[in-house]
Amino acid sequence: MLTFLLRRLAVAILVAMTVLTLSFMLTRLSGDLAISIAGPNATQEDVALIRAAYGLDRPLVVQYLDWVGRAAVGDFGTSYFFRERVADLIAQRMPITLTLGLVGLGIALLVSIPLGILAAVREGSWVDRGVMLVALVGQAMPSFWLGLLLMILLGLQLGWLPISGTGSWEHYVMPGIVLAFSAIPALMRLTRSGMIEALSSDYIRTARAKGLSRLSILGKHALRNAAIPVVSIAAVQLGFMLGGSIVIETVFALHGVGYLAWESISKNDFPVVQAVVLVLALIYIGLTLLADLLNAALDPRLRAS
Amino acid sequence: MTAAIEVRGLRRVFRVRQGLFAPPRQVVAVDGVSFAVPAGSVLGVVGESGCGKSTLARLILGLLPPTEGEVLVDGRRLSEMDRRARARLIQPVFQDPFASLNPRRRVKDIVAMPLVAQGSVPAAEAARRVAEMLERVGLSQEQGERFPAQLSGGQRQRVAIARALVLRPRIVVCDEPTSALDVSVQAQILNLLAELRRDLGLTYLFISHNLAVVEHVASEVAVMYLGRIVERNESEALFRAPAHPYTRALLASVLTPEPGLGVPDVGLGDTLPDPANIPPGCRFHPRCPQAFGRCPAEAPAAWPAAGGGFAECHLLDPAAPGAAPREALRQEA
């Protein structure tokens, strides 16, 4: 178990290093950053000034090592646009994005797990078909469009919720619903197929042969095994949802990390962009690690080895 | 008589990696196996799951490289031949007729595959040989046009046999060829294999867990336990007077369809063999009902047994005090 953990950790660190490098390379893709930063009306001197100010005149390797060295201690430099330390910016915005992600995941789990179980228990019935249709609809729904529709319906016509902005808990409801929609199909399908697999397994037949009650068969024997992959995928989905929050935060003008990233991209504020990419990737890596741990904790076969 | 196939000191160690920092564990699946099979005869290899008999088959077929040892066909080392030359000498028939045929190809294309792989057989010639082979294994031309999913288990195994024989190899390695089949179909396939061996002068290596089947088809039998051949002898001699306690236990547990005999007590304990943890001394001693002081301490030599074979057991050592093999036999009876 310990060696498994260490091995997983080593891989995670390697992945993090690779992403670090990639996020550095990403911002150098466009060629001369100084020109991008300076904007179209800048003079030659302006560009040179910017180049010197941000250390862009140094060799790439030096810039890279400098960035790695600073990033390792949480120093991502200073934003060009906000004139603030990038780390502070992200720290201010992160709670909003995390709240949104958790609200979204919560809604997604509350919807997908009961529906997935219901579909599995009534496999092949109209209930099952209906649930699968919901999954298909969820998969096909463009999140930004759904966001706009909800704004029109819940915000404008019914007036239940604020249309956009950051502040009270009410501001998280619509974005949370939209974000949940992106995770519901996957979680629902997984719950359903996991339950179907469990229900057709030999050990469920054994449980029936033992004369156990239906509740015990479903709730104790089938669900426990079906839940194992769902729990770990839920952690991974949270990672995807945080990554996908950029669209939703922009639609709802929710000032989280995603919105920050979008602003920075529009303003060519590359220190912020590369830092956000890195931080989201690190969170994802952490979540997959967590998923593996949850898996090991839930599955006695993994726990032992 | 020259051996059609000879195996010398074959050994295969698997490294099971458990973690990045933990030292990999060694699993010795096949441990110093040697034998020679005369042309036209059948060597049966028997043993329980995990004894290394399937690994042995894969080593001989070149599907796995051996850690040590050599396989020779007609005195030539297989390791020094290219795969196409090897294919012309030795071919497999596998256990599961559902997994051994490519579901996306027609039967005639499956049977033709070895000819195509040779790269030198003209298409018309290949088609002729495929048709001939299909007929030989009892399949119609019409069945040659079908896909494997449209055939029964027995018919599929006939296809697998046709594919193995289309290159006219000298040796066929049959790895549990009838274990997935019903008894009535098993008999058909066993009869077919016997007929083909006689007609084509084939040599078989017949691997099975079913002793009754091995007794029926093999001229010589090797009993494997935890990677080693613990007893080898002429079929008749081995089944009449098994020398190794493990062989005796195996034979005792064969339930022949003879009513009234009840279920025998095989006298083996609950400890099951673990290839990752091979006991010191005689590897069978933890389960052996006749183990004595020497068994955990010292690996037994291969002592000659009646009938020209051998068994690796201290009880057969003429110098062993108070452990005559006769006594063991009486206890069994």
Add this chain to the structure above:
Amino acid sequence: MSLLEVRGLRVTFGGRTAAVRGASLSVEKGETHCLVGESGCGKSVTALAVMNLLARGARREAEALSFAGQDLRHLSDREMSRLRGDRMAMIFQEPMTSLNPAYTIGSQMTEVLRRHRGAPRARAAERAAELLARVGITAPGMRLGQYPHQLSGGLRQRVMIAMALMCDPELLVADEPTTALDVTVQAQILRLLAGLQRDLGLGILLITHDLGIVARVADRVSVMYAGEVVESAPTAQLFAAPRHPYTRGLLRCVPVPGKVRRDEPLGSIPGVVPRIPPGFRGCAFRDRCPHAAPACAEAVPRQEAGPGHEFLCTLPPDWALRERAA
């Protein structure tokens, strides 16, 4: 009164395929009844139908289906589940997958007693440990805390047997309980079952494809072919004088050490097991039978060939004798 009485059992899937077509058998108290046949003959479906464990979409009909005098046909799911695991228990072929990987042996064993007898946890655990010892498992207390994956196949099957015995059942249905095991372990498990039956007076319905097992453990045998019981007899009688051509063919297919010479062909049955279309009439074996006659396409009579020996064929009961004489 038989412990288990099955008459005219029919099982269909989706109304199209008949897996069991009018099978009849009975198991007496303290008797081992073997149901033997090749894959797809309907023997496992019969066992599941008796336990009412058929998959959804399967339909079960019977002229009679009773356990200890109780008609099982009209029991509700709830009533049936009260019987299962209590008075009638079942074990399965795959010991590797038949136990729930997520719970300990102890948890899975005790829940049977807790469910059917409302026994407190401690008493149930006591009983479980006692039974583990009874089926030959050493250190039962330690085993109760272990998970299935920590046990070998043979041990798991012992656990399954112990679990089946938790409530002292009268009938044990065993569906190919040793097929997945090595021969030496198979012998151990079968010995254990025989011993338990002797001691506890269990009635056992043993499903198997292996005629060797049948010969060694059965009191009575029913041979199934294509969803029908084609022959049923006391074990010694069946092996000494089989009447149905299928039984005879099957017995000749089995290589018996010392009986069939090497290099001599084994007896075999030509063709493959057929699939029975709806509305099929006559003998299902006639396509593969060396004695098939036009009459075989009509209704086939059930004939008696001695006390407790029935077979389903158009040939007269003494056909084998006459054939040998001729």
Add this chain to the structure above:
Amino acid sequence: MSGAVLVPAGAAGGAPRWLRSLGLALGLLIVGLVAFAAVFGPSLVPHDPFAQDLGNRLAVPVWMEGGSWTHPLGTDQLGRDYLARLVYGARISMVIGLATVIASGLIGTTLGVLGGFFGGRVDDAVLFVITCRLSIPVVLVALAVVGLMGSSFTLVILVLGLLLWDRFAVVARSTTMQVRNLDYVAAAWCAGASRAAILWREVLPNIATHLAVVATLEMALAILLEAALSFLGLGVPPPLPSWGLMIAEAKDYMFFSPWVIMIPGIALFVLVFGINLLGDGLRDMLGTQDAR
């Protein structure tokens, strides 16, 4: 002897077949219609999707009060014909979807098949690359790249193609591993077939159907992502009528005339829905095939 008894064995039962094939048929119909619109639509619709008519801005569709058949779906905020733009947008979505799937399919399948077939260190490397790819937030990186390099049609395809291969790789890898361990591959090896022949004849045909299912999923995802990028202004550059861009441009008017975002949104939804139906249908067919 009566041959009537001998019916070859096959799978029976399952969900009502007509219902399953209904989904598949509906999916095919939708995708077919959109493909038709993408190919022939622009030449069938009388209006130019780029021609502005500032005097006729935000004309309502024909089914609303005041609508007319001149502009059946109305006009946008610059007076451009909505139907013409919608049809042209179908072309953009389909091209981006297909091109992305081809690019990502090639990358992912190659990686996955190599990892699954050769195993060992090759597989470790492939797995590592997949893990790295998965930890990169797709939308963010795509936006950043387009933002830094300037939006263009080809760049969007390139970026999506380079980012969306992960599922191809995962599925190709796991299915190749399964197939590689089957005895027919062993038989081909023993018959002397070359590695290339084994990959091509024994492995690929048996994983192709699984990859087809992934292809539908990825095409749907690519279309949705392109729409999202364009919606955020960092996808297909204006005045190209990407459906996402159409929604973005109409966003300011949606509270007063909701149909301006409904029309392109529904088009997007229906197309993606259809592609997913197709994928589900394929998957079901696979399922029945595997259950021999």
